[in-house]
Amino acid sequence: MPRDRFGRDINYLRLSVIDHCNLRCVYCMPLRGLKFVPSDELLTAAEIELVARAAVGVGFHKFRLTGGEPTLRPDIVDIVGRIASIEGARDVAMTTNAILLPRLAKPLREAGLTRLNIHVDTLNPERLKKLMRFGTIDEIEAGIAAAEEAGLTPIKINSVVTRDYNERDVVDLARRAKERGWHVRFIELMPLGGGEAAHVALSQFVPSRETRQRIEAELGPLLPAASGGPSDESSNFRFADGDGIVGFISPVSEPYCGTCNRMRLTADGKFHLCLLNDDELDVKRAIRSGGGEPAVAEILRKAVLGKPTGHRLDEGVSTEERSMFQIGG
Numbered sequence: 001m002p003r004d005r006f007g008r009d010i011n012y013l014r015l016s017v018i019d020h021c022n023l024r025c026v027y028c029m030p031l032r033g034l035k036f037v038p039s040d041e042l043l044t045a046a047e048i049e050l051v052a053r054a055a056v057g058v059g060f061h062k063f064r065l066t067g068g069e070p071t072l073r074p075d076i077v078d079i080v081g082r083i084a085s086i087e088g089a090r091d092v093a094m095t096t097n098a099i100l101l102p103r104l105a106k107p108l109r110e111a112g113l114t115r116l117n118i119h120v121d122t123l124n125p126e127r128l129k130k131l132m133r134f135g136t137i138d139e140i141e142a143g144i145a146a147a148e149e150a151g152l153t154p155i156k157i158n159s160v161v162t163r164d165y166n167e168r169d170v171v172d173l174a175r176r177a178k179e180r181g182w183h184v185r186f187i188e189l190m191p192l193g194g195g196e197a198a199h200v201a202l203s204q205f206v207p208s209r210e211t212r213q214r215i216e217a218e219l220g221p222l223l224p225a226a227s228g229g230p231s232d233e234s235s236n237f238r239f240a241d242g243d244g245i246v247g248f249i250s251p252v253s254e255p256y257c258g259t260c261n262r263m264r265l266t267a268d269g270k271f272h273l274c275l276l277n278d279d280e281l282d283v284k285r286a287i288r289s290g291g292g293e294p295a296v297a298e299i300l301r302k303a304v305l306g307k308p309t310g311h312r313l314d315e316g317v318s319t320e321e322r323s324m325f326q327i328g329g
């Protein structure tokens with residue numbers, strides 16, 4: 001297993017496959033002024049498979065497809081199938097806004113997708129429109145139902161808590177987790193990219209402590225629950241009565257860099273060494289100049305060794321070059 005300079009085992013590769021999105025969440029994608037990667041600069045399905053094969057050879061075994069919105073790639077089912085068929089790829093997951101799942105959940109499952117994280121910030125239709133601008137709650141609910149029907153359970157929900165938009169709606173989402181046995185994870189805003197979205201992330205920040213207090217005031221005390229493993233970034237809790245898990249992901253108020261096990265690949269073929277840092281290593285150039293699996297593996301090993309110890313958000317340092325929709329969370 002690849003180990004970095006700080007003794008962390010890095011075995012989880014998050015692959016951003018596209019930088020387009022059908023929604024425009026206010027803290028992620030501004031409405032105007034965006035530059036997208038031209039389609040011939042995106043890694044192809046075969047190139048993504050090559051990177052995943054090299055990663056397995058280096059000791060990675062967990063993969064997650066993300067974006068932008070990964071389901072917008074016309075070849076997303078093919079990409080999932082290619083990664084899932086690699087011997088040694090034990091977990092092939094996806095993070096999605098669920099809008100296209102009614103059509104895709106079943107084929108994705110059949111191609112070998114093991115798990116899904118679905119992003120929904122509020123169950124309130126009006127407030128959802130303000131926050132996840134082009135999505136509706138009915139579409140997202142239909143996507144969740146399709147995921148459940150396809151057997152992609154238990155459903156994990158990601159909810160980004162944003163002041164003046166949805167900070168009070170966390171109670172309804174937690175209640176829904178309890179009723180439906182969902183695992184809902186409340187995420188602290190992170191400022192990436194230095195533009196309008198980063199400004200929202202800084203000015204509308206809500207600490208997890210406050211979100212937890214709000215939930216406990218309405219639904220009773222939350223009791224510690226098992227974590228998903230040593231590098232699970234979510235602190236998990238259960239209810240005294242009823243099913244469901246409520247988790248808090250707190251990169252800003254309680255950084256978990258010491259247990260980070262991730263490497264990221266951008267849609268235009270760069271290893272991005274830490275979510276909240278600009279350091280990258282180009283792998284596409286090596287592939288397109290004829291480098292095969294050994295060349296990719298070599299760059300990946302370098303990327304692991306180059307991973308920074310942690311982020312420096314408390315010093316006001318974050319990514320300037322990349323926004324969340326370009327890295328994938």
Ligand code: SAM
Pocket residue numbers: 021027028066067068069070095096097117118119158159160187188189190191192201324325327328329
């Ligand atoms: N479009 C998919 C989605 O929304 O799930 C996948 C890509 S999105 C960039 C991945 C995750 O990043 C989302 O689930 C959302 O929870 C999270 N996210 C986006 N912008 C964020 C920000 N500024 N701070 C914290 N989390 C953010």
Ligand code: SF4
Pocket residue numbers: 021022023024025028029067068069097119132324325
């Ligand atoms: Fe799109 Fe996901 Fe970013 Fe929202 S968080 S704009 S759904 S990429």
